[in-house]
Amino acid sequence: MASIKKEDIINCINYCQDNNIFDDLNKVYGSLPTGYCTSCGDCCMESVGINLVEFINIFNYLKDKKNLKKQSLEKIIDYYFLEYKKKSPCPFKDTDNRCLIYEVRPLNCRLFGHWKKEDYNKNLDNITKRNIEYKNMMKKEYNFEISDEVVNYRINFCENFIPNNDYISKSERMEIYDRLIILDSKIYSFYNIEFRDRGLVEYFIEYLLDNNTAYNIKIKISQNNELEERVLRRIKNITLSSI
DSSP states (O other): OOSSOHHHHHHHHHHHHHTTHHHHHHHHHHTSOOEEOOOOOTTOOSOOBOOHHHHHHHHHHHTTOHHHHHHHHHHHHHHHHTTTTOOOOOTTBOTTSOBTTGGGOOHHHHHTTOBOHHHHHHHHHHHHHHHHHHHHHHHHHHSOOOOHHHHTOOOOOOSSOEESSOOBOHHHHHHHHHHHHHHHHHHHTTSOOOOOOOBHHHHHHHHHSOHHHHHHHHHHHHHOGGGHHHHHHHHHHHHHTTO
């Protein structure tokens, strides 16, 4: 059984539509600073952290786009279960560096390039440090090595992005994030979806599978390369057959 039930997602969509929460989300997005992006796609290389309201918004966007939804879920499955073995781009990035959900892309994507360089590089160093610590923990706990390509991958500060105004400070970013947390709280108060930090990929995996089951399978695939093809094929057959 999936950790996030489809019926709960549909109920959340209806709730957001009836209570103008998607409109409020779009107001937040519309208030963000803008800038010039070269569309190189170099930043589209991870499962960004997102809020519940953003997952519900993206799910709603994909709901009636059957082919795009199935194509995206196939890539999400590959991304998640092979995450410790190889570095992959965001599942919603196509071969021409275009975002397949650009209209509903998450806040973290919209804010990329707007950070002050000092803040961005400090955060990037912290991410690398945590990755190394996590690799050591996984080696000790499960006796396999997360790929160095994954551990050391860095999405560097974008020197080519040109903001239309000044770069924004950490406090300004936090104020924007707080506005989404308020929207999340309205949804959590009505629906029984476990509150915890998730990335874009993790939300969709929990829509397909139980999160503990998915994680255990991910560990097994990481420990044994011979399982990869057969297990991934089986997961896709089971979870995507009714999409």
